Amino acid sequence: MSSDRREMTVVGDGTVGGGVTPPVKAAAEVTVMPDLRLRPNPNNEHRPDNYDDLQLEFSPCIFSSLERYLPLNMLSSNRDDKAKFMSGIILKYLPREERARAKRHMEYKQKIISNYQPLHKELYTLDPTFFFVPSFLKAINEERLRDKKIEKKATSLKSIISEPSPGVLVFDMLQPKFCEMMLSEVENFRKWVKEIKFRIVRPNTMSNYGAVLDDFGLDSMLESIREDFIRPISEELFPDVCGSTLDSHHGFVVEYGKDRDADLGFHVDDSEVTLNVCLGKEFVGGELYFRGTRCEKHVNTDTKSETTISSSKQETFDYCHKPGQAVLHRGRHRHGARATTSGHRVNMILWCRSSAFREIKTYQKEFPDWCGQCLREKKERQRQTLAARKKELIRLEREAEEV
Template sequence: VVFLEIIFFLKNINFISENQFRKDYQNVLGSLGCVSESQFRDVLGKVSEFMQKLKSAERAATIMEIYAPLHQHVYHLQESFLAPEFLQLVKYCTACDVMQPWKGLMKLIQTEAAPRVFRFPVFRKEFCKDFIEELKHFEQSDAPKGRPNTMNNYGILLSELGFDESFFSPLREVYLRPLTALLYSDCGGSCLDSHKAFVVKYDMREDLDLSYHYDNAEVTLNLSLGNLFFGDMRRVPLSETECVEVEHHITEGLLHRGRHMHGALPISSGTRWNLIIWMRASRERNKLCPICGKRPTLVESDIFSDGFTMDTDDTSSNVSCFLT
């Protein structure tokens, strides 16, 4: 099926359920070359994903109208939010002109939590306290809420709250990219040009853990209050002994490659919040989709589109990945 043709009517369709979609559009799709059940299900998955993004944009508009923040200051990144140790790392990477920058950076980071998984303080405790209070305040409000991703049932898409432009974009561009350029230059760390930021919530009455997976990202920052475990690269471990458990503390972030397999261990009591930033490099993913492992066909889109761009020199052009 050529999805380039199908995309033209996506914005005008009505999607309520699989049965409704099949009844209303199967004949139309058949005329475009979608004739087998597997082809139909491929289209169904793409349409469902597309509609979820449109609904997210609608939720963001509604939230802006009806939600009154508790801590307005946390929506705008300030250097005072950041841990001194993190600022020292950024300063070193930004001014780095030595012969062996990696060795000097490792002295500042001190240890690897797992192979090529780096742990260091990111935020100050005062900011984390206010940030979590803001999340809880939003969670208790009447504002609409969507799932942060397909794996977690509880959490918040921070783009819907308006965090992206004034908080996570400068965090990625000014503070994180100097580190990732040195640590992950082999997988797009020097050209990260978009992101998806969200929080996930673990609670005894909700999600307890997160199964083994890899991220839709070139590089991930995970700031958490619980333990993670890391395995190999995009493969299921042969046994639990192949995984490394990583203890994780408030204010500290774990920086790792998106394709590095990992999971969250179950909580035994209380509630845990994780802040996740999936950072994307269009220069890398335009050549090879990190999820399906195929070369993508790029289609212009008016909504955020998982880090793909039509032109790697023009990051303002949003496109979606549709595979032929």
């Protein structure tokens, strides 16, 4: 992998054990039917039910998102039966001990919300004109109005988004005033935690500083960002990881610099799509480095450099943070952050997840082409097959000439 080769770490969210979603084999630990399966492709003509009024163990939007993937014979079932079926699907990834841990975390979160006094209450409800720069807001609004049957979709989005490396999207997103206010809110929360000597859950298993934004009441605001602003982009530009069905998230801030974390090791995220926005402050260093997208099987394979593949598809890319500017990438895109050598850098991260993608990929025989190594192996098999056919044709031609 060149100088960046090292063992991958899959970062968990710290809320239900700090690891990746348990594999399907963990389903034996809960009482579910073994034949629960979703369709590999959504029924886009079906209008899902609304589950907001039901007492469910998981977010209602997850059920609405999954419903389009239900088997045909389930689509006409009543809402309770569909919810039960989909709960069984979800529970395959959340064994009993994980559910108990999640319950304890919910109690912990409620304790924070009941006692913490927000500094800027306006941050807790999404105000698009205050949060986002005009160019970003205009492109998203135009995309909402666009007739999906028109060819050349996502023109509005592509006008504000650059893709300096395959799968790495960069665009201006947050207003400077919002960034300043979020920084002061995070600092206020940090001081409150220190004053009352309250031990908080850190964002993930690799971060010793920072905070989970969902834990002190910003979850509804982040859900709106995910649903109304990130999902439209992901639907158009990350369809291979079910970008249209993002239905949950883990939102947090990370802090780097003196008396904070220095850097971030080489890893992949526990997400389908990751939003990373720099809030500030003044800093030197801290560049993000990307080294290609990989499935679980190939997460530690070599990075293909510019000398081995075309520059348009090279996997080596470094990005320098700019306050207010967002980076959007697949969660399986391997990356890390170099040391922040001076100053103080704070980034807001939103891991966006799709229940549909996590279920469907468990019974896919092969990973799709977004994995760089899978794609190369597929092309190599095709090359070998063509070479073998050509060799066989030459042999047959020679035999025919001899006759």
